[in-house]
Amino acid sequence: MQWSKKDMEQYIGAKEYVDTVLIPLMPVVLAGNEELVKQAFQGELLNRFSQEVEVQFKGRIYLSPIYTYLASANKISEAERLKTWVDGIKENEPKHIFFFTFDPQWKKHEKNLDGTIIWIPAIQTGDIHSQETKDLLKQQTSQLTELILSYW
Amino acid sequence: MSEKKQQVSRRQFLNYTLTGVGGFMAAGMLTPMIRMAVDPVLQPKKSGDLVAVVEVDKLTTEPQRFDWEIDQVDAWYESKVTKTAWVFIQEDDSILALSPICTHLGCTVSWEGNEEYPNQYYCPCHGGRYYKNGVNVPGLPPPAPLAVYDQDVKDGTLYLGKAISRKGA
Numbered sequence: 001m002q003w004s005k006k007d008m009e010q011y012i013g014a015k016e017y018v019d020t021v022l023i024p025l026m027p028v029v030l031a032g033n034e035e036l037v038k039q040a041f042q043g044e045l046l047n048r049f050s051q052e053v054e055v056q057f058k059g060r061i062y063l064s065p066i067y068t069y070l071a072s073a074n075k076i077s078e079a080e081r082l083k084t085w086v087d088g089i090k091e092n093e094p095k096h097i098f099f100f101t102f103d104p105q106w107k108k109h110e111k112n113l114d115g116t117i118i119w120i121p122a123i124q125t126g127d128i129h130s131q132e133t134k135d136l137l138k139q140q141t142s143q144l145t146e147l148i149l150s151y152w
Numbered sequence: 153m154s155e156k157k158q159q160v161s162r163r164q165f166l167n168y169t170l171t172g173v174g175g176f177m178a179a180g181m182l183t184p185m186i187r188m189a190v191d192p193v194l195q196p197k198k199s200g201d202l203v204a205v206v207e208v209d210k211l212t213t214e215p216q217r218f219d220w221e222i223d224q225v226d227a228w229y230e231s232k233v234t235k236t237a238w239v240f241i242q243e244d245d246s247i248l249a250l251s252p253i254c255t256h257l258g259c260t261v262s263w264e265g266n267e268e269y270p271n272q273y274y275c276p277c278h279g280g281r282y283y284k285n286g287v288n289v290p291g292l293p294p295p296a297p298l299a300v301y302d303q304d305v306k307d308g309t310l311y312l313g314k315a316i317s318r319k320g321a
Contacts, residue, residue, distance in 0.1 A: 014257055017278055017293075059257025060277035149276055 002054060003065045011062060020057070020148070021094045023064045023085065023115070024050045025101035027071035037125075039071060042102050044128050045137075049120065050100055052141040057148065064089065071103075079109040086114050096151055100144075118147065202304050202311035206239065209308065211247060215240040215263040215273075215284065220312070237301055237312055238263055238273065242285070250286045251299035251315040261298070273298065286318075 001007040001018060011018060026043050029035045047066065054063040067085060069078050086097060097115030099106065102122035110117045120140065126133050160168075205220050215238040224233040237249045252260045254275040261282065265274030272289065273282040281289040286298035302313035 010257070017257055056260045057277055059254060059259040059275075145276075152276075 001058060001062045003063070014059070015092060018060055018062050018092075019095040020061045020152075021064055021089050021092075021097045021115075022050060022053065022061050023082075023089075023097070023099050024066045025082070025099050025103060025106060026066050026068050027103050028068050029071045035071075041125060041128065042122050045123065045133075046100060046102060046120075048128065048137060049141060049144065052137065053100075053144055053148070056141070056145050060152075061148075062092075062094070075105050075109055079106075079112050082113060090114070096148075098148065098151075116151070118144065120144070202302065202313040203235075204309050205237065205249075205312045206310050207308055208247070208305055208310055211239055211241050211310070213241050213243075215250070217252075217262070235312075236260070238298075239310065240284070247303060247305070247310060248285065249301040249303050249310070249312050251301060253299065253315070254280050254294055255288065255296040255298065255317070256280050256293040 001011045024046050026046050027039060028043070029039045050063055050066075054061055064085070067082060069081070082099075089097065097113075099113070099115055099117045100120065101117065102120055104119055106117050107119055123133065123136065203220055203222055206218050210216075217236060218239055219234055219236050221232050221234055224231055236252050238252060239247065239249045242248050250273075252262065252273075254261050254277065256275065256278060259275050259277040261273045261275040261280070263273055264270055265276060266272075269281055271284055273284075273286070275281070275294070278293045280292050280294040282294065282298050283289065286300065288294040288297050297318045299315035299317040301315050304311045304313075
């Protein structure tokens with residue numbers, strides 16, 4: 001399920017089947033040249049990954065809107081803000097909460113978050129539409145889906 | 153003598169010419185209007201378009217997964233969407249192309265996706281299962297059989313179109 005009217009209408013009728021929430025964590029930068037390009041590319045990738053996984057498990061995963069934060073932000077306060085998202089989501093009583101991110105710094109805040117951080121090694125740069133990237137995406141998606149399956 | 157030869161009088165000539173010219177002008181005005189009115193009928197049906205997916209000689213009696221891309225237009229937003237089908241040759245030599253979308257809540261099912269259930273499609277989300285022909289195993293969450301793709305075979309190539317849903321079993 002995605003954050004769209006159609007899916008949400010289906011979601012409220014099928015909450016007992018949708019027991020897993022997926023929150024993509026996307027850092028953004030607002031200035032700098034190389035950083036802008038790099039983070040935007042990784043943002044696109046993260047979005048694509050989340051969408052691919054959602055397609056596989058549409059009926060059991062709720063893909064939350066992307067959680068964005070400044071790449072330069074303090075992780076401790078950022079973790080607190082993210083916690084407020086998690087608390088809100090918990091009202092739907094999900095059994096599993098996963099965070100998808102390319103940002104390795106989240107890993108050490110995992111214990112404060114009531115969820116599982118799935119850190120994906122990022123591709124530094126490339127073309128999102130190239131065959132190479134598509135193949136890589138496909139392979140990594142199938143590993144991600146297996147990882148999620150192992151939790152169910 | 154001129155009376156006999158002159159079979160078209162001036163009045164008749166003018167009548168004919170005016171009718172001809174007037175008719176021509178009316179047609180010139182009406183044609184685009186009619187054309188505009190029937191235009192939707194003349195447009196090729198985009199959604200019904202069939203896309204070449206695989207050569208028929210690659211198909212077996214065992215369902216195989218094939219992916220292809222289509223351009224999907226959602227109002228003003230156009231995007232490339234990957235479609236997937238499980239395709240196999242049935243006992244009567246006809247081809248069956250099934251949509252992998254679980255009829256319960258829309259997860260993606262796969263053929264023999266669970267070792268405990270050989271010869272069935274398995275949905276990893278809530279354990280829904282389907283027989284080889286796509287009919288749902290009763291007593292499980294899926295309410296209907298898997299959808300079947302519109303298909304055509306031309307020059308040894310299988311073309312697939314829209315997935316058409318079937319009613320519950």
